[in-house]
Amino acid sequence: MHRDARFAKAAEFIWTHARLLERRVFACRFLDDDAQLVVNALRAYQNRDGGFGHALEPDLRGPDSQPVFVDFxxxxxxxxxxRDAEIGGRVCDFLASIAAPSGAVPAILATAHQHPRAAHWNGDSALQPSLNFTSGIAGQLHWQGIQHPWLERATAYCWAELRNSVIGDAHSLRSALVFLDNFGGERRTRELTEQLATQLPTADFFLADVPVTRYGLTPLHFAPSPRTPERRLFSDSLIEAHLDDLAARQAADxxxxIFWDAPGETARNEWRARWTLDALSVLRAYGRL
Incomplete structure (x- = not known):
């Protein structure tokens, strides 16, 4: 498909199926719209406790605040x-209220199991505080420039876990790298990044091979732009192969x-619109649009 036709078809899909939030993000990224309009749309999902809810991550359909929604x-x-200091500060207040003494937070709270959800959220493992969402959220809050007692505790927890743990899945590795990206000038950051890079090829849910036919994280999830620090972890040939495959996966509509069962057609379309938005962003970043 020609680049212009690819973009036009993808834009039509987004305008047809995406939520207001993703339509605002699309307009900001591709139509030079104001990022504040994205912030305004996002505020509709923020609850009184400072967390985010209301199916912001489309596989969980409940209204209650969840750490995974905060990460999203x-x-x-x-x-x-x-950057929005008010959102960031209120998020930290929520996280402080549900965190373990170490500062670690789980992906979801038990309230998530009271509402419709995708099957992969049914187990108890996501209820346990872990490095995965703690490091990703902490990294994003450092980028926001937030200062908060919970963030201090969570940051100390992340450094300790990164020094002492072997990370076995690609999601946690990506979150850890998001955290480390905020401390790029430090020696310990360089050492830990190299350590994590050696764990990636054998990590669960990491997809090094093409074509991609199942759910997982590819090199493009770690390096969505050639300017991403993690780009250096992958060869040019591997990145090019995944770019070819990503472009080829665009559907006729x-x-x-997506490669999992969402909890209903609405959630499926919401996720597909999000993945379409992300695919366009990656292809443009690498000069494929």
Missing amino acids: ALTTLREVGA GGWP
Whole structure:
């Protein structure tokens, strides 16, 4: 498909199926719209306790605040270059209220199991505080420039876990690298980044090979732009192969597919719109659009 046709079909899919939030992100990234409009759309998902809810991550359909929703919100802000001290401060207040004494937070709280959800959220492991979402959220909050007692505790926890743990899955590795990206000038950051890089090839859910036909994280999830620090972890040939594969996965309706069962057609379309938005961003960053 020609680049212009690819973009036009993807844009049509987003305008047809995306939530207001993703439509605002699309307009900001590709139509030079104001990032503050993304912030405004995101605020509708923030609860009185400071956390985010209301199916912000489409696989969890409940209204209650969840750490995974916080991660989704902060990632969205960073993607459009928006810093908001009020959102960041209120998020920290929420996280402080549900964190373990170490500062670690789980992916979800038990309240998530009271509402419709994708099957992969049914187990108890996501209820346990862990490095995965703690490091990703802490990294995003450092990028926001937030100072908060909970963030201090969580940061100390992340450094200790990174020094002493072997990380076995790609999601946790990506979150850890998000955290480390905020401390790029430090020797310990360089050492830990190299350590994590050696763990990536054998990590669960890491997809090094193409074509991609199942759920997982590819090199492009770690290096969505050639300017990303993690780009140096992958060869040029591997990145090019995944770019070819990513472009080839665009469906006839203009959107990109997902490789898991979402909890209903609405959630499926919301996720596909998000993945379509992300695919366009990656392809443009590497000069493929």
